[in-house]
Amino acid sequence: MKGDLLPATQATAPTGSRRALIAGFATELFHRKGYAATSMRELASVSGIEAPSLYNHFSSKETLLHEICFGMADAFVSTAQRIAAMDLPVEDRLARAIEEHLRLLFSDREAVGVFVNEWRHLSEPSLQTFKSLRSDYEQFFAGLFQEGMQKGVFRQGDPLWLGRQLLLLMNGSVHSTARPDSEALADLGRRFYSLWMHGVASPTNQPD
Amino acid sequence: MKGDLLPATQATAPTGSRRALIAGFATELFHRKGYAATSMRELASVSGIEAPSLYNHFSSKETLLHEICFGMADAFVSTAQRIAAMDLPVEDRLARAIEEHLRLLFSDREAVGVFVNEWRHLSEPSLQTFKSLRSDYEQFFAGLFQEGMQKGVFRQGDPLWLGRQLLLLMNGSVHSTARPDSEALADLGRRFYSLWMHGVASPTNQPD
DNA sequence: TCCAAACATACGAACGATCGTTCGTTCGCG
């Protein structure tokens, strides 16, 4: 009854966008309740249609998860490639990587939440691919730290460990930070960069 | 047939421990597959009994989650209270807090995984209590940073933000770090403390 | 010391609910 009226007046024009709309609702639900705890009927309900109609747009529940996870993963990886190719000092490339990672992070916090927490529900062929992309991205950050150590601008340490920790920190910050405008986001990037570079000790207290 | 023989020979002694054993299996499953994606029948299967028998030990599926989550939460909060009462310089209390948090973290990584990721599936009366305990613990770390800033040993910043970020970082490290022995664990604590205090920049590169 | 009542723990059967998904159909737009 409700689903009849809408498609009657706007069938073709928003028909392509209905798919994207559903994907958005799915993102919100997967993020808030988790993939396994979200039912197709509930997704249909918030989308304003009945459950079987979802299958006109997505061939399965996991297809939705797949699109969300790989959409974010591709965005992260391609950004990393762009920054890696820049002709900048390594610490500036780190600052850029932090900045761009945060920008992506806050451009769609719900999708990021799914990307970070729900990927394990992907099934096997996709799961391996996803892990591989993730590993690539970690290696990009590890590479920045390694290069910085070789050039003496960073102190010695485990580059991969540092890369993973930095990613962990930024990804998690999505939960505990209010939505920033573009200025607050740049400020957040500087905070992360400063915290990571110099720590919390006051300048007068820097030992070693 | 299999469940008959075991209780026949060892009925009273491990009868109390069967409960703990099931809780352990539940922890492992909730951690690996997620609470919503774990069925009572599967838990029963790995426990070596049938699903209805679980209800002789736990009154519901959520009771299992409740025990795991609040068991960890209580451990964290009581540790925080112990450290807060110590008569030590604030930066040493921070180091101790990091060390003890890591010790708890790695004392039962699976329980910690459930504690960190699955608490949202608690239902309402417990959910509020859990969030409250969590907030107490965050405030403990925030308090350390705030005190350190007042005494000039830490540079200025948002104490609550810093506390949450530090917790985020340590909690997440459970996934990306191999199981440490007690020495490696102490070393990990020093790594966190140093990273947090002084950052990654090499000493010759410390500006500000 | 012995027997019976009480208890703890396991089981198979089964309940109603809900799950993801398929099917056949209808209906309006191009």
Next chain:
DNA sequence: CGCGAACGAACGATCGTTCGTATGTTTGGA
């Protein structure tokens, strides 16, 4: 006329949980 997109009905599977029951152990009164 065909096609995309919606629907109701319904499929088999699985969900958390309850029930009645069997069996072994513990316990307490005669």
